[in-house]
Amino acid sequence: MPRDTGQLLKNNLIFLSKSIILKMKQLLLIMGFLPLMGKAQFHPAAGVAGTSAIKKDSSIIVNWAVSCKVVRGPQDISNPGAGYANVGDSSKATGAADVSSVVSLGDGGSATLTFQTPIKNLAGFDFCVFENSFDPGFLELAFVEVSSDGINFTRFPATSNLQFTVQIGPFDTSSDPSKLNNLAGKYIGGYGVPFDLQELNGVAGLNINAITHVKIIDAVGCIQNQYATYDKNNNKINDPWATPYGSSGFDLDAVGVINQIPVSVMEQTALTNLVSIINTGGSDELIVNNFSGDNLHVKIYNASGQEITDEIIEKGFNTLSLHPFCAGIYFVKISSGSSFFTKKIVKIN
Ligand SMILES: [Ca+2]
Ligand SMILES: [Ca+2]
Numbered sequence: 054m055p056r057d058t059g060q061l062l063k064n065n066l067i068f069l070s071k072s073i074i075l076k077m078k079q080l081l082l083i084m085g086f087l088p089l090m091g092k093a094q095f096h097p098a099a100g101v102a103g104t105s106a107i108k109k110d111s112s113i114i115v116n117w118a119v120s121c122k123v124v125r126g127p128q129d130i131s132n133p134g135a136g137y138a139n140v141g142d143s144s145k146a147t148g149a150a151d152v153s154s155v156v157s158l159g160d161g162g163s164a165t166l167t168f169q170t171p172i173k174n175l176a177g178f179d180f181c182v183f184e185n186s187f188d189p190g191f192l193e194l195a196f197v198e199v200s201s202d203g204i205n206f207t208r209f210p211a212t213s214n215l216q217f218t219v220q221i222g223p224f225d226t227s228s229d230p231s232k233l234n235n236l237a238g239k240y241i242g243g244y245g246v247p248f249d250l251q252e253l254n255g256v257a258g259l260n261i262n263a264i265t266h267v268k269i270i271d272a273v274g275c276i277q278n279q280y281a282t283y284d285k286n287n288n289k290i291n292d293p294w295a296t297p298y299g300s301s302g303f304d305l306d307a308v309g310v311i312n313q314i315p316v317s318v319m320e321q322t323a324l325t326n327l328v329s330i331i332n333t334g335g336s337d338e339l340i341v342n343n344f345s346g347d348n349l350h351v352k353i354y355n356a357s358g359q360e361i362t363d364e365i366i367e368k369g370f371n372t373l374s375l376h377p378f379c380a381g382i383y384f385v386k387i388s389s390g391s392s393f394f395t396k397k398i399v400k401i402n
Pocket of ligand 2: 272
């Protein structure tokens with residue numbers, strides 16, 4: 054082989070091996086990026102293929118919240134003296150979604166809703182939350198929690214992969230629903246954000262087949278450390294802020310029920326699923342929330358088994374006073390026909 058040809062071949066081999074190494078490096082780089090590219094892409098905006106948005110008149114919505122209790126947050130958490138959010142009232146969040154009538158929660162404010170009959174976990178999404186956004190990129194967000202006793206609430210693990218280095222301003226439409234998961238408000242008005250109770254399966258003290266309360270809590274959205282609220286990955290949630298107006302924060306329109314304990318089969322359902330008994334901190338007030346369609350019989354016995362009160366309660370929230378009774382242990386017996394259950398309560402003072 055002539056010397057020149059040998060050198061040429063050698064050069065070609067060097068070039069070839071260099072380009073193979075380069076290709077391999079490029080491939081490794083792409084492979085390294087793949088998990089990042091696949092990460093955190095959630096359901097896109099209403100109307101876009103792959104969305105999970107549920108239209109307000111969808112036939113899968115079988116019921117709506119029947120009561121709502123609102124705790125307003127300030128219009129501007131950094132200036133609490135300037136007053137609280139004040140648009141709408143709690144009644145605006147009950148009944149069907151209509152986009153136009155809402156209750157504004159303010160920075161960090163909350164709304165707790167109850168239902169005609171408990172929400173039940175079945176295949177797929179079980180309930181959905183409506184806000185009144187006018188632009189798919191203007192998204193005021195809220196955490197969603199559920200409870201089966203009205204006392205202990207469990208938060209859906211929320212994710213925000215939006216940037217949190219530049220504050221989203223009050224007229225900013227740069228938000229992106231495909232970077233948000235398990236946060237109410239990720240869709241435009243008229244389209245509900247759905248939640249699947251199966252995701253909370255196994256949480257101690259939570260009966261995902263008899264959810265009595267849904268709580269919506271405004272994500273403050275400010276990226277300053279002292280006011281920020283965080284997602285499950287401990288990332289700051291960035292949403293339009295500051296909004297120092299009466300309509301500050303999450304604007305709750307409605308909560309739609311997709312799966313519920315059917316009203317007609319309530320009689321066959323354990324009575325314990327249809328009643329919640331709340332005696333916060335051993336106080337002298339006993340709240341009995343009756344989700345069954347019927348009046349129920351409530352008897353209270355003292356520790357010696359003597360009957361001390363006997364009342365009929367209607368559906369909905371009923372407040373019974375324990376005021377006349379001494380501190381101590383009591384038993385509350387709830388009955389309907391032949392079915393009943395008993396719960397121990399403690400009156401502290
Ligand atoms: Ca479900
Ligand atoms: Ca907010």
